Amino acid sequence: MLLTEERAAAKAAAQPGRRPRCDWLWGYGLIAPMALGLAVFYLWPIVQTLYLSFTESGVFGGQTWVGVDNFAALFGDEEMLGALRNTLLYSLLVLIGVPLAIVIAALLNVPGLRGLGFYRTLYFLPVVTMPAAVGLTWRYLYNGDFGLINYLLGEIGIDGPYWVSDPEFAIYAIAVVGIWSSLGYNAVLFLAGLQGIPKHYYEAAAIDGAGRMRQFFRITLPLLTPTTFFVMVITLINALQVFDLVYLMIDTKSPALAGSRTIVYLFYEQGFVQNSRGYAAAIAVVLLALILALTALQFRLQRRWVHYE
């Protein structure tokens, strides 16, 4: 559909006199403001960050070229290795929320379900809530002494840890909040995907005597794989860049920071607290490489499990 449209447009353009030449000027003129802004605030910064990552801030300001020193230093830096581990662990944990979103979407998609709007509001509320407020609230719920979570755990006989001040548990605690905040968003995407599955597949399956469960695993899940793939790509890209929740839930001097400092958190510390611009730029470049590599990997793996009609 897209292709034929483009071809038709190309044909129209090839016919002389059909489109006035001044279209060119209009085209350039209308994209100019956006192109200029993207160049200044997006494209140029990319080039600049790449350059910075090979430099070191001088004592009197200015940058000196140090080659790959920053990158070499990064891979021997305990904090960076810890941040890599924490970020990957967090991302993996958040991906567990994806099947959860599929289940919620499938339940919301039950034909004739009453109260769809009500449930959608409930599940979507965390998505529209400011992450700063979300972080503060959960931090309170996680409090080791008077938090609701440990109180409830205590009721069933579990002695909960000091979640957000314990380096062992902090990243898991943050990941739960990450899942909680994105569940509604993902469920909305899955619901749209589910509604795109033609009804006649289910009708045919029902005639063949397939039960609800069998239909879910044999029809719904396979036909939903393009959406699942999209959601996983987006979720992973976002999870690899987590910052807000860590910043709000973990104190700057907390021992838990070692177990929960993420790549972007380290980038923030180095770039804007310590003012090591070059080092911070190198961290950002490593993050870019990580995101590109993992996204490319997902695109490679999709051939094995994504079904396109």
Add this chain to the structure above:
Amino acid sequence: MSRRWIVHAVLLAGGLIMITPFVWQLVVSLQTVTESMRMPPTPVPSWQWHNFADVFRTVPLGRQFLNTVIVTAAVTAGQLLLCSLAAFAFARLEFPGRGPIFLLFLAVLMVPGELFLLPRYEIMQGLGWLNTLQALIAPGVFGAFGTFLLRQFFKTLPRELDEAARLDGANPLQIYWWIMLPLVRPGLLALGLLTVMWSWSSLLWPLVVNTDPEMMTLSAGLASLRGQYLTNYPVLFAGSVVASLPVIVLFVVMQRQLIAGIAFTGSKG
């Protein structure tokens, strides 16, 4: 029939988990400090309405609220105008280099936001714009995502529309403004709502570029409170409620349009 009850039971149980933090935040925002640290937790507040007055008094919350409104409004208006102009050109006009330029726009989408921050900070420093609202607005009005999203909307409109208008002597700018823009209203609405949501809540950039509490947005303001008032959860939560309420209200009112927009980015994005 019983199956339907199971569905409702599961959805309600999940919904309870989703909503509890909000309810708890509201409850604690109306408690005294002692109540908020009591064990077992007290689900009934003693209605300390003065917490809300306190948070406005102890931090420049009113100022930060105003800052956030100004920044969000300016960013959203700018995005809608600039993205729709560029999207219209990419979707409806022929010009050499259109494909490659559009690809360059898309490339920006693939790059994590952190790569822009250090150089942007230097730009703002150079302009003397640190601790100003324009430092928050200027980068925000440009966006590859919005251009891409609206281009999809412009592409769905029939070609006869521009041709008829051209025969009547309209130039592309007139076609854009009078004919096309009203027809892509659902797209503009979706982009507008998403931009409000992102802009209102964004943290990292406001945090680094504006360190003066008077120039902060609510998000950064709340974040900077967390160290100072950590023992005073009721006041902290009163601030959180004030900060997140506007977007929540907007969502409840415009729910259908926002969800449609997100679902659209899922299917076409």
